[in-house]
Amino acid sequence: MTPTTPVEPDTRAPRPPRTTRRPRRARAAERPVLGRTRLPWRIAGYTLIIALASLYVLPFVIQLATSFKTDPDAAANPLALWPGTPTAAAYQRLFGIAESHETVPFLRWLGNSALVTVLVTAGRVLFDSMAGYALARLRFPGRRLLFVLLLAVMAVPGVVLLIPKFLVLSTFGMFDTYAGMVIPLLVDAAGIFIMKQFFESVPREVEEAARIDGAGVFRIYWSVVLPMARPALITLTILSFQGSWNEFTHFLVSTQSAEYETLTTGLARFVAGGLGSGTQYPLKLAAAALSTIPVAILFFCFQRYFIRGANAGSVKE
Amino acid sequence: MHKPALRGRQGPWGWLFVSPSVLVLGLFLALPIVMALWVSLLDWNGQSNPFTGGQATFVGLDNYRGLLTEDGLDRTLFATSLRNNAYYVLLFVPLSTGLGLTLAMIVNQRMLRGRSLLRTTFYFPSVTSTIAVSTIFLFLFQGSGAVNSLLSWIGVKGPNWFADPRGIVWVTLGNLGLADPNHPSGFLTDHGFMGLSWFEWLSGPSVAMSTMILLATWTTSGTFMLIFLAALQDIPRELEEAAALDGVNRRQLLRHVTLPALRPVLFLVLTLALIGSWQVFDMVYVMGQGAPGNTTLTPAFMSYQSAFKNADYGQGAAIAFILFAIVLACTGAQRWLLRERNPRQGRRR
The missing domain is CATH 1.10.3720.10 (MetI-like)
Structure with missing residues (x-):
């Protein structure tokens, strides 16, 4: 009755509880099929992966940092990961704590x-x-x-x-x-x-x-x-x-x-x-x-x- | 046995159980489509009731003609939106699929440390709202924003991303000295299709549109990674071990074992990307509403704009149906390809 789909949604009946948090297959076969790569390659690989991962994280970090900056600071130092003069003014305005004519509901x-x-x-x-x-x-x-x-x-x-x-x-x-x-x-x-x-x-x-x-x-x-x-x-x-x-x-x-x-x-x-x-x-x-x-x-x-x-x-x- | 009796009792219950869903889906999915089909044949400004006569005039296929065959501003604008979206599809589909597959392979490495942290990192942008991440990207890609500061470190002067209507094909050719974007050849500007010159058709996505493609790739690759990852983990380990015994290297393993096993999922992801990329709307709304120079206008946004901004609901509905036809055609083509290559994978639908 079920349509054959390439990816079966994993919403089937409850499975026996897992003993570790690792996926089953990884636990059953911890060892890679091919041997480990050489050290220089591994270092290069990790560098590349870290660079890639920071592309996914940095926008959120910059977002958080900027939300604690003042308007001029945000315009002058858009890349700074730490606000020059940290201020929670934006949050105070959002929650209506600070009186301001320019705010949003x-x-x-x-x-x-x-x-x-x-x-x-x-x-x-x-x-x-x-x-x-x-x-x-x-x-x-x-x-x-x-x-x-x-x-x-x-x-x-x-x-x-x-x-x-x-x-x-x-x-x-x-x-x-x-x-x-x-x-x-x-x-x-x-x-x-x-x-x-x-x-x-x-x-x-x-x-x-x-x-x-x-x-x-x-x-x-x-x-x-x-x-x-x-x-x-x-x-x-x-x-x-x-x-x-x-x-x-x-x-x-x-x-x-x-x-x-x-x-x-x-x-x-x-x-x-x-x-x-x-x-x-x-x-x-x-x-x-x-x-x-x-x-x-x-x-x-x-x-x-x-x-x-x-x-x-x-x-x- | 007493089965028939049971069945008799189940009938009303069955309908009772599905009735809320039938009601909601019927009233807000099926009925709207029929109503919109009718409205797409009207000249209606949204004020009166279009179903009792009133101020709406029945104009037959005029709305469709104005968009597709009759010379005029509407057709040029619609052709522009089709061009923009076609380039979006052309870049987004391979980029997001390729990146999703790459990320899945990285996270699937058995010896890699911190795999689950990486998976979380790559997937997180996919669960946030498009509106929120569009806001971040608007900030990052300002003229004097974070991305351009970063580029200036390596001596590159970045463009004014979201305000730059130049097509990237002509920008690239211009920089290489192969063509002069300011003085295009007469043939390209004098001839065209659907009211848009060939120069415009061939310009490629604008810099602004390319930035939106980057954003879409960034937010979607995580979802595709998870789909690929599930498929990668379903590849029987025996298969890979057998190949390893035969002495294959990494590239051969990828080419002859992994990729063939992923083929059905690859087609699935391509379909999802294709369908999704004809529906770009949220991003356009936040990041420019078609500006600069209509180069980020998509058919989906134009449909909204015609109806809610210009009060031309007939045209808006007509665009929606043309878009529907495009999506159906894409799905149909994809399904046909899937059936050709994997006869046993055919879905019963």
Whole structure:
């Protein structure tokens, strides 16, 4: 039943716990297939790798350093990794501690982002897993057709839907409301797909046993199947959190008032349009840094699940 | 057995379980597409209700004609956006795929110290929002920014990255003395396609667009690295050991064992890169909204601009559908290639 995909998402039934944190294969075969390279080559290799890695790290380091600089300092020493006169002025302005005529409603952005993210994540985890379970396990007329439609919907590129989404939202009177921001994101096709694949890998015997004990469909789903689905649910939660926290285009076309701006739309308008009032890079970079922190924390705590998610997302096309 | 009875009870439950998803996906994915198809046939300014008549006029395929066949500003602008995005695809797809593969091979080295730290480092830009990293890049690539200070250390005077509309092909040829960008040959400027001269078509991505390609490569390579890494770890070790017994060197191992084993995943990554690169939008919004000189304008952004800035929703929707067709064509072509080379890998869809 499962479509053969080059990369199977790693959201299958729980595996026996690993004894070390290394990937299995690496532990089974610590020794490289070919012998070690010679020392000079190894030194050259490490140098190259460190250079490459700093390309990935330095932009963030410069961002953090600059956010603690003054405007003139940021303009004069853009490369300095330590601020000349460290100041938290940018952060104070963002949080409204320091009075300033030129500031941004950062706390409102933060509140909107948090609200939308929590609602969307909760909705996706519940609805995606319900739909995924039904498509994997329940027999009902139209199931096959629904699955084909799901795959078709997944193939529609997001940017094609910018204007269409606006049309529907304004027709329903949901344009520029929280409902219009949240409801269209409550379900995502890729999430349903991930959950369906997971439920198909769960042995049927457990459900059969519960059924013989007289449990109904909903009870089996809620108290038998869902608890077993923990790894897949965590993956889905993280993907949804990251997706809705970083969502930009949907909020751009579903709202217009400043009161509904999120971290992404607010920051984007500020950065794209704020050229008239000086560059204010410390302020912009501080806002960008703060908006990255929640996802960064999540990433460093649950890296394993991000990695699963990246590979699960790859089946989505 | 009692199976039929069970099935009978499952029917309503099944529909109950999928109903929230069907409702949301139907109302906000399927219905919008149908509505937009209708709007793309209208001349509508977004004010009235386009479905009850009102001020919207049915103009048939005029919006599509204005973009594709009729001489005019719209067509020239659309051709410009197609050119910009085509160069983006041409550079981004191989760069991000190649870099992703390289990073995966580095992180997959069994004797390398700090592999998981490296993996984290390379992947981190991929989890952050495009808006936030675009802000960082705007700062780094200012005229007197960090990148240009770095370049001045080695005696190079960097361009004014995001404000530079010059195409890199003519810049390079001009620097080599092979062509004069300020006095192009008459043939190139007098002739053209879709209202855009050949000189414009062949200019390559502008310096500003190239900077965006760098950003996209930087943020996407981590994701591709993870996909490649999963595939690399699935290569049976016996295969590599057998090759080692045959006395192959590193390059032969890569060429005859590793790369062939990666082929299906390589095609997958290429598709993802191809589809993604026709959808560039967030970056364009933050980094210039088409400026300088329309050289960072992409069809996706032009669709948004037509509708929400110029109140020409019909044209915006038409661009969206042309873009949809381009993406479908790319996916179709890729799938066909995949089927040719790996007959047994064909997906049942």
